[in-house]
Amino acid sequence: MLQSFKLAIKSIIANKMRSFLTMLGLIIGVSAVVILVSVMMGYMNNMIKSFMDMGANTITVNLVNMPSRQASVDQMYDFFNEHRDVFSEMTPQVSVSGTIKVGSEKTTTTTVTGVSEYYGKLKNYKLEKGRFLSYADMVSRQKVVVIGYYVASKLFGSPKAAIGETVKINGSAFTVVGVVQRQDKTQLSARGSDDFAFMPYSTAGQLNGTSVPDYYIFATVNTQVSNQAVELLKDFLKTIYTQKETYFVQSMSQMLGEINTQLALMSTIIGAIAGISLLVAGVGVMNIMLVSVTERTREIGIRKALGARRGVILQQFVIEALVTSTLGGSLGIVLGCIASPTIGRFMNISSPANLNAVIISFSVSVAIGLIFGYMPAMRAASLNPIDALRSE
Template identity: 55%
Template structure:
C-alpha cells in the first residue's frame, strides 16, 4: 500500500500540468459547494436571527368579533389567569394609524399602538429612562406613553430631553413617561425597530372608536410547550366562537421551525447543483487515468512479468486517482473557506464555512477518485503481460 502511494505521488509530480488540470474540476466543485452552502446558510442565519428576535416564545392571536359572538379583553385575561402555568405574559394590541407631532415636527411612519404593562417584557426590551406603562394607567386611561429611541432622537434631540415632555398623537397630548433602549446596533431609521410609541391599550381602544380588540400577544413560559399553549388557546376560542374561521393562532416557534426546514432544503439543493461539477470532474479524472494507463502499458507489462499480481496493479491506479482527487479536494477546501469569508464580507453577510459542506464535499471528491479510478485501474490490471510488453 505504501509503495503504491509513493508511486502515485511520483506519477502526479512527474506530470504536474496534467495532474493540475485533472484536479481543477475537483477544486472548482469542492470550492463551489462550500461557498454556495456557507453563503446561503450565512444569509438565512441572519434572517432566522432577526426572525427569532421577534420572540420565539410568542403566540399571536387574531379574532374576528361578530355582534353575536365576540371576545372581550376581560374574557381573555380570565383565560390567561386560569392558565398561568402555561403563559408568562399577555398584551392586547390596538394598532393606530396616527400622526405624531411635536411643535412643527411631524412623523408619519411611526408605529403607534396600544399595549399592556407586560408588553415591554414580552418584547424583552429594556427601559433607558423613566418608567413603563402601568396597570393604573390602563385602568384610569391616562394619556401617557412610552417611546422608542428613534422618536426621542428625532423629535427632542435625545432620550434625556424627551422624558416627561408632551407629544401629540392625532391631536391628543400625551406625556412621555419612558424611553426604551435603542434596539438597532447599526443606526436607527425611519420606520425601524426604534420608531414606535406605546399607549395604554384602553386609551388606544377609545381613540380607534372600536369597542372590541381583535389582536393579542401571549408568551409561553416554556418554548418547548408552545404547541400545548397554542392548543389551549384554540380550544378556548372554539368554545366562544364555535367556528375556527373566526380566529387564528400563530406560534412563532412553529414558523421558525418551518423556516429552518426551508433553509435546510435550499442548502441541500444548492449543494447538489454545485456538486454536479464534481461529477463532471470525476469524468475528467477517469479520462486522464485512461490516458495514463495507455501511456504506461509497457511499464505495466514489465511489472506483471516481474510478478506483480492483478490486485497490485489495480491498487496502484485506484490510489493514484484517489490521491489526485484528494489533493484537489484539499485545495478546493482552502479556496472555498477563504472565498466564503471574502465574499461574505463583501456582501455584508456573516458567513463561515459550514463543517457539513466541507466534510461532504471532501468525502465526495475522494469517492469520485475511487469510483472513476476503478475502470482505468481494472483495465490496467487485466492487460496481458506479453501484449503490454510489445506496446510501444
C-alpha cells in the first residue's frame, strides 16, 4: 500500500501539468459547490434574520376598505382588548410618502410610517434619546416624530442634538421626541435599517387623507398561539367583510416556514447543478488514467513478469486516481473557503464556508477517484504481461 502511494506521488510529480489539468476540473467543481451552497445559505440566513427582526410572533392584516364595508380602528382595538390572552401588542400602520427636511438638509429615502404606541415594543426598539410615541399622541393627533439613528445623524449630527428640534414632513412641522438606538452596527446608509421615522397613525392618516387604516400588525403572546390568533382574526373580519378577497391575514411564523422550504429547495438545486461539474471532472480523471495506462503498458508488463500480482497493479492505479482526486478536492475546498466569505462581503451578507457543503463535495471528489479510477485500473491489471512487453 505504501509503495503504491509513493509510486502515485512520483507519477503525479513526473507529469505536473497533466496532473494539474486533471485536478483542475475537480478544483472548479468542489469550489463551485462550496461557494454556491455557502453563499445561498448566507443569503437564506440573512433573509430569515430580517424576518425574525420583524418578529416571529407577528401577524399582518391587510384590508380592502370600502365605503360600505370597513373595519374602524376602534373595532380593531376592541377585538384586540377582548383577546389579550392571545395578543400582546397591536398597531395600525399608515405609510406616508414624502421627504424629511431641516433647513437645506433633507432625506428623500426615509421610510415615514404612522404607528401606535405599541410599535416600539412590538419591534423591540430601544431608545437612544428621548421617548417613544404615547397614547395621548394618538388621541390628540400630535405632530411629533421618532426618528432612526441615520436620520438623526444626517440631519442633526447626533441623536442628542435631534431631541426637541423641528423637522418638516411634506411641509408640516413635526417635533422630534425620540431617537431609536442604532440597528445596523456596521454602517449607516440611506434606505438602511436606521433610515426611518415614526409618527402617530392618527396624524399620518390626517396627513395623507387616510381616514381608516388598511394595514395592521398584531403580536401574539408566543409563537405557539399563532395559528389560533390567525383563526380568531379571520372569524372577526368575516363578520365585517363578506368577501374573503377583501382581507388577508398571515402569520410571520407561517411565512418563515414557507420561505425556509423554498430556499432549502433552491439551495439543493443550486448544489446539484454545481455538482454536475464534479461529474464532468470525474470523466476527465478517467480519461487521463486511461492515457496513463496506455503510456505505461510496458512498465506494467515488466512488473507482471517480475511477479507482481493482479491486485497490486489494480491497487497502484486506483491509489493514483484517488490521490489525484483527493488533492484536487482539497485545493477546491481551500479555494471555496476563501472565496465564499469574500463574495458574501460584496453582497453585504455573512457567508462562511458551509461545513455540509465542504464534507459532501470532498466526499464526492474522493468517490470520483475511486469510481472513475477503477475502470482504468482494471484495464491495467488485466493486461497480458507478454502483450504488454511487446508494446512500444
